[in-house]
Amino acid sequence: MSARILVVDDVPANVKLLEARLSAEYFDVMTASNGTEALALASRAECDIILLDVMMPDMDGFEVCRRLKTDPATHHIPVVMVTALDSPSDRNRGLEAGADDFLTKPVSDVVLIARVRSLTRLKMMTDELRMRAITSLEIGMQAPERSAIADAGKGGRILLVDDRQSSYERLATILAAEHTIDVEPNPTEALFHAAEGNYDLLIVSLDLNNFDGLRLCSQARSLERTRHVPILAIAEAENATRLLRGLEIGVNDYLLRPIDKTELLARARTQIRRRRYTDHLRDNVQNSIEMAITDALTGLHNRRYMESHLATLAEQASSRGKPLALMILDIDYFKSINDNYGHDAGDDVLREFAVRVRKSIRGIDLACRYGGEEFVIVMPETDLHVAGMVAERLRRSIAGEPFAVHKGTKRIEVTISIGLTTLEQKGEAVADVLKRADTALYRAKHDGRNRVVSQAA
Template structure:
C-alpha cells in the first residue's frame, strides 16, 4: 500500500531525513519548506498525507493544520504533527487544530511507517466515498464536508472496555465531560455490546487482566457491525512500541498513554468521533445519490431507469420458475387539461396523490414506477391476468371515487385513469413484448372512452 506523502519542514536536513526513510518504504514523497507552500500543494490535491513540522517561521504547524482542516478542499487530508515538543499541552493544541496524530523527534522508523500506513488505509477508505459525494453534489445533494468542518466531535456514545474498576472509573469520569459513556468490564461480552450499541468510539485498555487487549481490537475490526467504529487504545507508559505499532497495523485508530492527561484524552476522542461522523455522512450521501438515481423525485416511486433494469430480472425469474407475471400500464386521463387549468404545481399535486393511492392499492412485492409524464407501470410477480385485472379495476375505482386536492387554491379536480394490462406468455416471452402488449391494451382503453381497464389478448 503506497501513497504520496508531503513532508513540511523549514530545516532541509529534517526534510531529507524523512524523505529518505519514507522512500525506502516505497512511498512517493514530495516536500515543502514553508506552511504557505504546503497549503498550495494540498489545495491542488497533490498529496495523501501531510507530515508537518510544528516550529516554522511565518506560519507554524498549528496554523497550517487549522487552515487545512477548515478548508473543504483539504479537510479530508490526514495530518501528522512532527515535533520536538513532548508536553501533553502541545499535543492537545495540535489535536484541537485538527491533527490526526503525532510523532515526537527523534522519529522512530517503525513508528513513522506504522502511523503513515494506518492513515493511508483510512484515507483510501474515504476517498471512494468522497468521489461519490462529488457526484451527489452535482445532482443537488448536500455537501457532507461542510457539516464535518463545523462538527465539534462532542456528544458521542463511548464504550469503555476495562476490567479494573479504579481505571475505568477514572477514564469514564474524564470522558463523561463531553460524551455518554458505557463501561464494559467483561471482554467476553464487549464484542456483543459494541455490535449492538451503535457507538461512536470504543476505548480499549491494553492492560486487560483476563484478555489480550490487542486481540479484542482485532476482533472489533473483524465484525461487520464494528468494523468502522474508531478504536482508541489506552496503553501503559512502558508499553512496547512494537506492540503499539502492531495495534495500528490491525486497525487501532489512536492510543493514549497512562498516566492519562484529561485534555489529551478528550481531544483524541473528539478527533475520532469527528472522523466517524464524517465517514457516516459520506456513506449516507452515497446512499442518497443511489436512491436519487433510481427514484422519481416527485412521486417517490421508482423511475424508468430502475424499471427497465429490474423488469428483465422479474420476467426471467417468472419464466424460470414457471410462475405468472402481469404488467399494468396506467395513464392519467386528460392530464394536459389539469395542467392547463391548475398550472404545473397543480399537476404535481395530482401526480403525488396518485402515486400515494397507487402504493396503497398494490403489494409490497409489486414494482411500481413512473414511466414518464403521467404514465406509470406496475409489474406484479406471481399474479395471473385475472387477479391483475381485479387489482387494476380496484385502483381505477379508487382514483375516480375521490377528487384530488389542488393545494395552492384549495380546489379539487376529478381524475380518472386508463389501464392496459398484459400477462406473461410462453417461455419465449420477454419484457419488451409484455410491455408492448400492455401498452397496446392501454391505447385501446383510451380509444374506447378512457376511465377503463383493458386486458391484452392472450
C-alpha cells in the same frame, strides 16, 4: 499499499532522514521546506499524508495544520506532527489544531511506519467515498466539507470498554463533559453492546483482565455494524508493541497511560469528527443512488430503473417458467386537472396516486412513474387473472374517493385507465410486452376510460 507522503521541515537533515525511512518502505515522498510551500502542494491534491514539523521560521506547524484543516480542499488529508516538542501542552495544541497524531522526535522507524500505514488506509477509504460522492454535488446536495470543518466533535456517543473501576470512572467523568458515555466493564458483552448502540467511538483498554483487548478490536472491525466505528485504544507505556499491532488490525488511534485529560478529549473529538464526515459521505453516496432511480415527486421508481430492472424480472420469470404481469396506468383527463386547478393540484394528485398504488400492490411488485401521468406496475409470479383483480381493485381505489388538492381545501374526482398483459413466451422481448400493454391501455381509453383492459400474449 503505497501513498504519497509530504515531509515538511526546514532542516535538510531531518527531511533526508524521513525521506530515506519512508522510501525504504516504498512510499512516494515529496518535500517542502516551509509552511507556504506545503500549503500550495496540499491544495493541488498532490499528497496523501503530511508529516509536519512544528518549529519553522515563516509559519509554524500549528498554523499550517490549522489552515489545512479549515480549507475544504485539504481538511481530509491526515496530518502527523513530528517534532522535538514533547510537553503535554504542545501535543494538545497540535491536536486542537486538527492534527491526526503527534509524534515526538526521535521517532522509531516502527512507530512511524505503522502510523503512516494506518493513516494511508484511512485516507484511501475516504478518497473512495469522496470520489463516489462527487455526483451528489451535481444533483444539488450539500457538500459535507463545510459542516465537517465547523463540527467541534462534541456531543458524540462513546462506548468505553474497561474492567478496572478506578480507570473507567475517571475516564468516564472526563469524557462526560463533552459526550454521552456508556461503560461496559464486561469485555465479553462489549461487542454486542457496540453493535446495538450506534456509537460514534469505541474506547478500548488493552489491559483487560483475562481478555485480549486486541481480539475485541479485531472483532469490531470484522462485524458489519461496527466496521466503520473508530477505535481509540488505551494501554500502558510498556505495551507499545501491542499498540502497533493494533494499528495494523484497524485501531484508529491510541493513548498511553497515565492519560492526560486534555489529550483524551482532543483525540476523541478528532475521531468523532472523522466518523461524522465519512458517514455524511456515505449518506450522500446512498442518496445520490436513490435519486438516480427514484421519481422525486411521487417517490416511486423512475423510468430508468424500470427499464433496467424489468429486463431482469423478465429473464427470471422465463428461466423459472413463472408468469409475469405488467400494467400501464394512465390518469384520465390529467391535462384538464392542471388547466382547471393548476399544476400544484396536479402534483397533489400524482403524490396521492402513488400512495394509493403502494397500498394496492405487494412488496415484491415494481411500481414506477413511466412519464407524466403514466405509470407501470410489474408483478412477478402473477397470471393474467390475478393481475386483473389487482388492477380492478386499484381502479376502484382511485375512483372511489376524491383527491384532496390545495392543502385539502378542494377535492376532485379522479379516474384511471389500465392496460394489462403478461409475459407468457419464454425469451419474449420486454419491449414487446410493454407495447402490448400500451395497446390495451389505448383500448381502455378509446372505450370510455375508467376501466381495465387485458390483452393476452
